[in-house]
Amino acid sequence: MSLEIEERVVADIMDNSEAYENLLVLADDIGSRLAGTENEVLARDFLLEMFWRYGLENVKTESFEHRAWTPVSESLLITEPIDRELACRCGGLSPSTPGDGVEAEVVFLDQGDRAEFEKNKDKVRGRIVVIPYYPIARQLKTPMAAEYGAAGLLETRNYRGSLQPARTCAFAKVGAIPVASISKEDAEYLKRLESRKGKLRIRLALESRVEVKPSWNVMGDLGGEDGGSEHILIGGHYDSWHVGPGAIDNAAGVVAVLEAARGLARYSDQLKRRVRFILFGVEESGLVGAWAYTRDHAEELDEVMLMINNDVGGRPSGIGVAGFPDLKSTIDEVAERVKVAGDDLPPYRVSVGGPGWGSDHFPFLIQGVPTVGIATKPVDPEDGLYGHTRGDTPDKVYELGLTECAAINARLLLHLSNLPDRPTRRKTRAEVEQMIRSHDFMETLELLDVWPPEHALERYFNFE
Numbered sequence: 001m002s003l004e005i006e007e008r009v010v011a012d013i014m015d016n017s018e019a020y021e022n023l024l025v026l027a028d029d030i031g032s033r034l035a036g037t038e039n040e041v042l043a044r045d046f047l048l049e050m051f052w053r054y055g056l057e058n059v060k061t062e063s064f065e066h067r068a069w070t071p072v073s074e075s076l077l078i079t080e081p082i083d084r085e086l087a088c089r090c091g092g093l094s095p096s097t098p099g100d101g102v103e104a105e106v107v108f109l110d111q112g113d114r115a116e117f118e119k120n121k122d123k124v125r126g127r128i129v130v131i132p133y134y135p136i137a138r139q140l141k142t143p144m145a146a147e148y149g150a151a152g153l154l155e156t157r158n159y160r161g162s163l164q165p166a167r168t169c170a171f172a173k174v175g176a177i178p179v180a181s182i183s184k185e186d187a188e189y190l191k192r193l194e195s196r197k198g199k200l201r202i203r204l205a206l207e208s209r210v211e212v213k214p215s216w217n218v219m220g221d222l223g224g225e226d227g228g229s230e231h232i233l234i235g236g237h238y239d240s241w242h243v244g245p246g247a248i249d250n251a252a253g254v255v256a257v258l259e260a261a262r263g264l265a266r267y268s269d270q271l272k273r274r275v276r277f278i279l280f281g282v283e284e285s286g287l288v289g290a291w292a293y294t295r296d297h298a299e300e301l302d303e304v305m306l307m308i309n310n311d312v313g314g315r316p317s318g319i320g321v322a323g324f325p326d327l328k329s330t331i332d333e334v335a336e337r338v339k340v341a342g343d344d345l346p347p348y349r350v351s352v353g354g355p356g357w358g359s360d361h362f363p364f365l366i367q368g369v370p371t372v373g374i375a376t377k378p379v380d381p382e383d384g385l386y387g388h389t390r391g392d393t394p395d396k397v398y399e400l401g402l403t404e405c406a407a408i409n410a411r412l413l414l415h416l417s418n419l420p421d422r423p424t425r426r427k428t429r430a431e432v433e434q435m436i437r438s439h440d441f442m443e444t445l446e447l448l449d450v451w452p453p454e455h456a457l458e459r460y461f462n463f464e
Ligand SMILES: [Zn+2]
Pocket: 237, 249, 250, 283, 311, 312, 359
């Protein structure tokens, strides 16, 4: 593979407005892409069509079933010391409340980690806990709150703007207690009310439907000139929450993958190892499409050289290596070459972190497959505050950031596909367990109910 070809691929991507146009189709024309809805199908068909049009091989969808969640109604009433209605959003996969809803006294926690629940266990039992959205994820707070006997969980946005963020309260199953979100302003109001007028009671009434429905991963291949079975996966999820068009999270990641495919398609004879581009369905409620891929391609996982994930767009800031420190030297070397020129870019660095669980790389990682994530930064820091709200719109996405991410994806693929040797191999079960222990990760996996991976696959895809 010559440097000249690499430069031609990058120049073509950087000079083209295709990525931003595709983003507008996903986020403006289609809009929110909640799994299980007609819009999800529209997005699937659009992406399939683009893979065809760009000339990928083996273009197809692979279907899987999942628990599709649809909100029906949500209401939050203050019943003591005054009567007032507040706006709330039912949490993804929250159970419906019986009868008129759950009524209970309120207790405020600062973050909802294990230590704080333990310290406040007498206050939590039987009450509705009110906790900020960050830093502890809803998927971890919900089972913990249930364990301590809470009657429900109200999550409050950390930033102003009267928005109520959406998020799932459990991975791919109905959560243990009712969960809803409220704005920061309403949370502050509740606190003032309690401190000025004393005991606060609220009634939370939620109704939603959960039905088993199909979804789809959309994929296509390029390259594989060496005829070997070693291959690279690159992907990102195309679903979003119902509340907004999911422009940054994750239309931006999808089009950065799609644009890399477009840029490389003409030069696929330059890709020694085969590259598979996958746009995952149903990430938001439990990384379900990625789990389904690992189930359907279990026999091939030994041959995955690397899985590259694109989740949440912005300008590129580096490459995150999760749980595989032995990948760092290769990725460092490649990162040195894949930097996109631009004095105003944030410092581009390769970071080695723990085994994060919050995106589609996770089902691969936990089954020993090496993974990295394309890290990004918002151009204006404020643009990064709108994830999972109706404020995640295309005006927060910069065309330049999309093309830069696409160019980095394309360069990474050209280099990795042609490396003489694999930088690392799949971890064994014992090595994965070692990684989990060394990062104190087991309690998190237990709260998410995804360990061991066979258990996760069984409960994800068994609908009896
Ligand atoms: Zn995402």
